[in-house]
Amino acid sequence: MAGPDVVVVGGGNAAMTAALAAREQGASVLLLERAPYAERGGNTAYTGGIVRFPFTPQDIERLVPDLSEAERASTEFGTYTQEDFFDDLARVTEHRADPDLVEALVTRGAATIAWQRDQGVRFVPSYGRQAYQVDGRFTFWGGLAVEVSGGGQGLVEFLTAACERAGVTIRYGTRARDLIVRDGRIRGVRAEHERKLVDIGCDAVVLASGGFQANAAWRAQFLGAGWDLAKVRGTRYDTGDGIRMAMAAGASPAGNWSGCHAVAWDLNAPEFGDRRIGDSYQKHSYPLGIIVNSAGRRFVDEGADFRNYTYAKYGGRVLAQPGQMAWQVFDAKITPMLRDEYSIREVTRVRADTIEDLAKRMDGMDAEAFVRTVREFNGSVDTAVPFNPNVLDGRRTNGLAVEKTNWAQPLDQPPFEAYAVTCGITFTFGGLRVDADAHVLDDGGDRIPGLYAAGELVGGLFYFNYPGGSGLTSGAVFGHTAGSGAGRHARGAR
Numbered sequence: 257m258a259g260p261d262v263v264v265v266g267g268g269n270a271a272m273t274a275a276l277a278a279r280e281q282g283a284s285v286l287l288l289e290r291a292p293y294a295e296r297g298g299n300t301a302y303t304g305g306i307v308r309f310p311f312t313p314q315d316i317e318r319l320v321p322d323l324s325e326a327e328r329a330s331t332e333f334g335t336y337t338q339e340d341f342f343d344d345l346a347r348v349t350e351h352r353a354d355p356d357l358v359e360a361l362v363t364r365g366a367a368t369i370a371w372q373r374d375q376g377v378r379f380v381p382s383y384g385r386q387a388y389q390v391d392g393r394f395t396f397w398g399g400l401a402v403e404v405s406g407g408g409q410g411l412v413e414f415l416t417a418a419c420e421r422a423g424v425t426i427r428y429g430t431r432a433r434d435l436i437v438r439d440g441r442i443r444g445v446r447a448e449h450e451r452k453l454v455d456i457g458c459d460a461v462v463l464a465s466g467g468f469q470a471n472a473a474w475r476a477q478f479l480g481a482g483w484d485l486a487k488v489r490g491t492r493y494d495t496g497d498g499i500r501m502a503m504a505a506g507a508s509p510a511g512n513w514s515g516c517h518a519v520a521w522d523l524n525a526p527e528f529g530d531r532r533i534g535d536s537y538q539k540h541s542y543p544l545g546i547i548v549n550s551a552g553r554r555f556v557d558e559g560a561d562f563r564n565y566t567y568a569k570y571g572g573r574v575l576a577q578p579g580q581m582a583w584q585v586f587d588a589k590i591t592p593m594l595r596d597e598y599s600i601r602e603v604t605r606v607r608a609d610t611i612e613d614l615a616k617r618m619d620g621m622d623a624e625a626f627v628r629t630v631r632e633f634n635g636s637v638d639t640a641v642p643f644n645p646n647v648l649d650g651r652r653t654n655g656l657a658v659e660k661t662n663w664a665q666p667l668d669q670p671p672f673e674a675y676a677v678t679c680g681i682t683f684t685f686g687g688l689r690v691d692a693d694a695h696v697l698d699d700g701g702d703r704i705p706g707l708y709a710a711g712e713l714v715g716g717l718f719y720f721n722y723p724g725g726s727g728l729t730s731g732a733v734f735g736h737t738a739g740s741g742a743g744r745h746a747r748g749a750r
Contacts, residue, residue: 388593546660
């Protein structure tokens with residue numbers, strides 16, 4: 257029997273988008289998902305499903321056509337331009353991101369998300385994550401407005417259904433081991449299924465099997481000492497297989513190999529992601545409170561920016577603290593505003609009616625230092641500036657060793673709550689060198705014929721930090737680009 261035209265390695269957003277795009281080009285497609293069916297979907301299944309792309313309010317209404325009149329009347333979606341997206345990427349990556357990849361992500365993002373909608377993906381406003389209600393109106397902030405209905409698992413279900421309708425063949429529990437290369441061209445994939453190796457011939461391969469965040473040895477080697485201790489937010493199957501295979505075939509590495517996306521994650525979360533909980537072990541309302549380590553000291557500016565632009569780097573800051581943990585602290589003024597993930601049953605939380613009693617309940621805390629930190633923080637807040645969580649309000653502290661520059665609120669209204677967090681790694685930034693057409697490049701900068709890449713294993717796009725919601729959009733953009741290119745390449749090889 258003839259093999260497929262295109263093999264896609266991976267099972268998440270980037271992989272399934274690539275498979276669908278290749279099918280649109282008339283190619284037969286085989287998708288190899290390393291995970292078993294029950295754990296399918298890669299890291300996508302563990303995300304909140306939120307996406308970043310340029311938009312106007314009218315774009316959102318077209319993308320989410322079933323908005324009610326009441327929702328339209330009470331919601332301010334705002335506008336997020338291509339220039340805003342360019343600026344955000346430049347700022348958070350300290351101008352290190354590959355300009356060709358940035359151009360592709362920004363200019364193709366909106367059209368690709370609309371294409372996913374046409375494939376059956378349903379989008380809804382991200383009220384619970386990206387908007388606060390003030391005076392009866394929801395105002396969105398930080399360049400994010402919509403998410404997939406059902407979050408990351410919803411996206412996996414929508415894309416799986418689309419692949420099945422399109423005639424993509426999916427093999428679960430099948431791990432790609434090596435690329436088959438002959439005469440300098442990709443000719444297939446060697447894969448393992450039920451401990452048996454099989455060679456699958458094809459004309460093009462799309463690698464979309466994730467980064468190396470689930471590989472503790474690689475984390476320690478490339479991210480540095482201590483990173484082997486981080487918890488993994490998502491799938492246990494993203495161990496760098498695609499990166500390793502491609503480099504063995506001559507691909508060039510690229511990007512921020514010592515960097516990653518890592519967040520504040522519940523201290524007692526399991527070592528790998530829990531599909532039942534999804535991304536709710538994250539704790540992202542910290543801009544409205546304070547974060548302290550077990551020595552009772554603050555160590556970051558919680559209000560440096562909207563959480564969309566700080567959360568992906570603050571996990572690493574938590575990892576560097578004693579015991580690889582910290583506490584997020586709030587008072588009763590703020591607790592009604594906490595995101596939904598703070599109310600799950602599995603949360604690690606303590607409560608008390610006084611700061612002194614709270615300190616006693618925070619396991620391992622230097623109580624005296626913590627009480628002093630709160631007292632000094634409360635006395636430093638400029639309360640003459642109005643508090644507004646929907647904007648960078650400039651309500652700050654003055655005179656502290658570590659200032660808080662927005663949303664500073666005295667912790668003075670009981671009851672008080674503290675949430676224990678550690679570091680949860682999402683994905684790694686280092687990966688393969690690709691061009692804007694998602695072709696994998698060799699060390700000389702030349703394309704490896706028939707080899708494409710998308711998703712987390714693309715290197716050169718994110719450095720040091722990450723604008724929230726960009727990962728799923730990047731996976732979709734480069735997945736669509738890679739799949740389309742692979743399909744055309746395979747069609748031309750017939």
